[in-house]
Amino acid sequence: MESYIQNLFAERIGGKSFGKEDVIYKFEKIKRAKQAAKLKYPDMELIDMGVGEPDEMADESVVEVLCEEAKKHENRGYSDNGVQALKDEIPIYMEKIFGVKDLDPVNEVVHSIGSKPALAYITSVFINPGDVTLMTVPGYPVTATHTKWYGGSVETLPLLEKNNFLPELDAISKEVKEKAKILYLNYPNNPTGAQATKKFYKEAVDFAFENDLIVIQDAAYSALTYGDKPLSFLSLKDAKEVGVEIHSFSKAYNMTGWRLAFVAGNELIVRGFAAVKDNYDSGQFIPIQKAGIHCLRHPEITEKTRAKYERRLSKMVKILKEAGFNAKMPGGTFYLYVKAPIGTKDGAKFANAEEFSQFMIKEKLISTVPWDDAGNFVRMAACFEAFKDGEISIEEEDRILNEVKRRLTEVEFVFE
DSSP: OOOGGGGTSOGGGTGGGTTOOOOOOHHHHHHHHHHHHHHHSTTSOOEEOOOOSOSSOOOHHHHHHHHHHHTOGGGSSOOTTOOHHHHHHHHHHHHHHHOOOOOOTTTSEEEESSHHHHHHHHHHHHOOTTOEEEEEESSOOHHHHHHHHTTOEEEEEEOOGGGTTOOOGGGSOHHHHHHEEEEEEOSSOTTTOOOOOHHHHHHHHHHHHHHTOEEEEEOTTTTOBSSSOOOOGGGSTTGGGTEEEEEESTTTTTOGGGOOEEEEEOHHHHHHHHHHHHTTOOOSOHHHHHHHHHHHHOTHHHHHHHHHHHHHHHHHHHHHHHTTOOOOOOSBSSEEEEEOOSEETTSOBOSSHHHHHHHHHHHHOEEOEEEOBTBSEEEEESOOSTTOSSOOOHHHHHHHHHHHHHHHTTSOEEOO
């Protein structure tokens, strides 16, 4: 007999059908494929290049700060919307690393328990039924999900290779623009690895003014850039008048599970975010915020991490090119985004990136993430053995990549 509780679920998460959906999402398909591959080839190592999280611990100095601060009686309580010491440090960091000037540490910055809640909370600040969020795809879906939960709709903006994976804002219809409240951006971009330009950010600022909407720039990978200096949306003239930028400690400082981020920019948006946040959580553990202060004062920690990913990515590009892929260094992140082949010379056919990804897992025990939202691409992460204890040596790194090369070159792929 079915429980009456089944009839009480909110429509936003499926209502009476919650938990009964027969749709299998791609990450569940990947999980199942990995399990099947391990059973088929029990003696073969599975190389997971789909995991998008750092494979090292936070720097020892950061851990030491956490430990020392955790011992202090005054740090035991709620922090609500954050300790002022962290807020004071953020404008200094933003000016030093990104050239962003005149951020008010009282009214224009606030911490968050990671970027994910920040995206959810800000959406709840602005979206009413009937409103529209402009959402780049492929991409991180949290803003889109919460827009729909609040009765809004999502207009997808495809990120195409021919446009350097930047959205075409001038292609958005007048009807959509009239309903739009949020333009969500994410640069450096997950999964494409593309970096935005000053020219594009200026277009985004002008677009926001012209259409009375806000810009949310998700800068989780902002410090991991290659070739050019890190670029902040807030460094553009008048950007602070229309939007905010969300920065994360997860990727830049290997603090994924620590859950610490900050929102910076427009005072009204920050105030709205803080009001919603105050009704959801009581702030991140103060010692973690104190460790975050240490991080912001030591960007050389990030530089070491950035150099590691640049080294790995350059090796991966070389390997993939030798296997026939049109791979090139990304502008940022720790991902490569490459066009999926359409088959193999011995007869295998791939209708889309998901079929190629499943083949790679099941036959070559190399896990990638497929993206079929705007062309058939797969994402490969330069993060290895994400749950291994200790730092991965360059020798171990080369061993993993040489094994990837060996498995890829066993197959002759066919491309369009």
